Amino acid sequence: THYLFIVVVAVNSTLLTINAGDYIFYTDWMWTSFVVFSVSQSTMLAVGAIYYMLFTGVPGTATYYATIMTIYTWVAKGAWFALGYPYDFIVVPIWIPSAMLLDLTYWATRRNKHAAILIGGSLIGLSFPLFNMVNLLLVRDPLEVAFKYPRPTLPAYMTPIEPQVGKFYNSPVALGSGAGAVLTVPIAALGAKLNT
Secondary structure: OHHHHHHHHHHHHHHHHHHOOOOOEEHHHOOOOHHHHHHHHHHHHHHHHHHHHHHHOOOOHHHHHHHHHHHHHHHHHHHHHHOOOOHHHEEOOOOHHHHHHHHHHHHHOOOOHHHHHHHHHHHHHHHHHHHHHHHHHOOOOHHHHHHHOOOOOOOHHHOOOOOOOOOHHHOHHHHHHHHHHHHHHHHHHHHHHHHO
16 A cells, blocks of 8 residues: 555656646746746645645655655756756756645644644745745856757747846745745645545
8 A cells, every 4th residue: 555655646746746837947937937836836735745644644745745746857857958958957846845844834733734734835835936936046047048048849928038137026036925825725725625
């Protein structure tokens, strides 16, 4: 049963990740897709991790879930790199620290599923965009990479334009973290309700 569960987690986490919008940050539209990515991926992480964590009842399952997604994404990054794209063309999302906060919440509240949903879901929605923004800031000259290595499937409306970085009145971090925090809690609650 344990090995079957590992397979189920691996398959379902992969499907959830891919179907929640783009599952990796492409450098050529990292700034324009940040909010959409934050909402979709923080929601996916909260729903999937809470579902599997409550299924097992073991704190640590959420981190295990996030680790599987991280490994899968590094494989995708390696595939693009093997095709001749630069190392910074794909940025692997930072799922694990947010999942660890969820596990910590579940453990600290003595396996209270409602606290895991409300507190843990909020922590995911608030922390995930921040961890990823720090990760994206470390990318080597994203605009140069965007112009030199555009994706073949890049739609016209996503074509890189003048850099808009630094305009804090329209902060993608604020938008992403706020929207992620607001949306993950009710959706995670719905997922847990369906699980019971």
